[in-house]
Amino acid sequence: MSRDRRSCSAACAAVVVTLLLIVSSSSAQTPGPLNAITDVPGIKVGNFTLGDPNSGTAITGTTVVVYPPGATGGVSQRGGAPGTRETDLLRPENMVEKVNAVTLSGGSAYGLAAADGVMLCLEGQGAGFPVGPGQVVPIVPSAILFDPGRCAPFAVRPNFSFGMAACQAAQTGPVQQGNVGAGAGARSGGVKGGLGTASTLLTTGAGNGIIIGAIVAVNSSGRTFDNNGNLFAEFLELGNEFPLAAPAGTDVVPPSTLLQNTTIAVIATNATLTKAQATKVAQMADDGLARAIKPSHGVGDGDTIFVMATGTDGRDATNLVNTIGSNAADTLSRAVVHAILAAQSINSSACVVKSYCDTFPGKCAK
């Protein structure tokens, strides 16, 4: 009996010590220089938008996250109405380990065609899984969101050409947010949705030097804010990145469409991960959606999170998976906030939808 208790307390002590170690090893964080997924070295983002992202006429589009040499991939697919490509390939037991790009697109399942354009674009660059002399098959896992028919005829949706154009436009550097790319036609809980990105640089502890970036197209049935208009994920702000004022008031927000949504995202990191570890990071990152959007992973949301681990930080990251996953979740939550704050109202003859900031003008006063 006493022996049991002793072994138990010894075990408990070990657990406490372990947790303390984890806490003490958790790093201080700061956004990267661009506060974008492109802070991860080598990661490029390309958007193609039908309509003008800056004048409230954007209709739909495609966003591509490219890492031509191939990054170790993983996925978490927990939304109830997904439209996906190549997620079977991402299972840890399956052979191919590296992904060359991830395509996020509007257009419902029709928009999966955009990945065909991304594949041809990458093949032209020689990027892909090698299958013979000079022959590659680009690995391009993809997910779509539902936006067709909102501000344009139902038949207007991303196709092959959208993917090709987005891939050809891919570059490092700042990433445009709001009514752009896969976020162009997005809605979120009664207000305009959009594309958002964020990054986190770990600056102390064992993870010092690890960079985690997120990019997300927010098109959710759930809301990103409470009944007072306060954003759920405000508390995760790093370095005054959210230009938000005090409580917002009680403006009326129109109801959201329930069954035609989906929030899709990519997490990138410079860490070296196995496919199994990248899968775990995707699962943890998915909690970032849960903290920023409520409800999330609903029946009509095809919420899907991809991970790309470039491995340019060559350290064995086995003991950093928890830290990376936790920071990926927070980075994704912050990217959701950026998407909502960057989204612009649309007020055209075809459709009217207010942005968050136009719905709660006091909140975005800063």
Added chain:
Amino acid sequence: MKASVVCAVVSVVLASLASPGLAQLPGPNNAITDVPGIKVGHFTGNPLTGTTVVIAEKNGQGVAGGVSQRGGAPGTRETDLLKPENMVQIVNAFTLSGGSAYGLAAASGVMQCLEGQGMGFPVGGGNVVPIVPSAILFDPGRCGAPFTFRPNFNFGLAACSAAQTGPVPQGNVGAGAGAVSGSVKGGLGTASVVLSNGIIVGAIVAVNSVGSTFDDNGNLFAASLELGGEFGNLLPIKGGPPSNTSKPSAAPGGLLKNTTIAVVATNVELTKTQATKIAQMADDGLARAIKPTHTPFDGDTVFAVGTARISMASLLPTFGDPSVVEYVIGGAAADTLSRAVVHAILSAESTACEKSYCDTFPNACSNGKKGGQK
């Protein structure tokens, strides 16, 4: 008590199923199109590659489907959607295609074809999103073909537009056109079986496997599953192939260039969960017909669908429990898929680069019949 009653019912049903008096025969076309509500369309390219589309409907609406994805190098679309917990309960069609992951583009053509027919998941305003789970196999660049020649949007559109009921061409067609299996030419095969109580099960498969469909002597692993003389009275081979027919020493496709993909269908009303279980059981049909299967280099994927011509409720007086119906259909689906693999191998024809099974083992096929459909 209740459990034992169920067990007793199951035992009786299973015993009756095993009784030899319950003859099973192929359907009239010995093809997946023997399942009402199933249409098949091929488009075959030159050089050899292609796309096969299986459309499943009841009154123009989609029906429930499932998937088993156990090969190690898959290329797929919409398999997440098929998970039982996910919202969309129907599929409209499946696309099987050559072209490696590039060939996933064919599904976009199938979607456009089906949208034009008003087939799809309704999303309001008369608009639909066709649900087209898809898988590909690796065949590009074979036999001197340009690596860039592979199924695209137009292949899917053409295969879907050509879809029909009735006999299904086999061999070097559609998704099986460029296929290779072990050391011989692969291809497309189909088969069906009619069970008691009006249950029909069909399968269609594009065989492009690392593994072989026959033993070292050349005898097909699944030969014993023959129904009604469908394999053309294959002759047993003793002592290996004749000395004047050398069996190729290595898989011409190479280890990394394979994948066997299939659809099984039944006329019974299924839920997504039931279709998933049937896909899993059907997958064993690949294991019995091809050795090894589900390797790291095969993206083996089996879809299942029920066209709901027979309600599950109407079968319960006979079978007692939906699980028993799943058991019966799943077992039949596995055997039907194995037989479809044999049909694919027997129907395949030699090319400039790969010998067919029948040209490799002419004494097995010496009666001149290449098996398969009537």
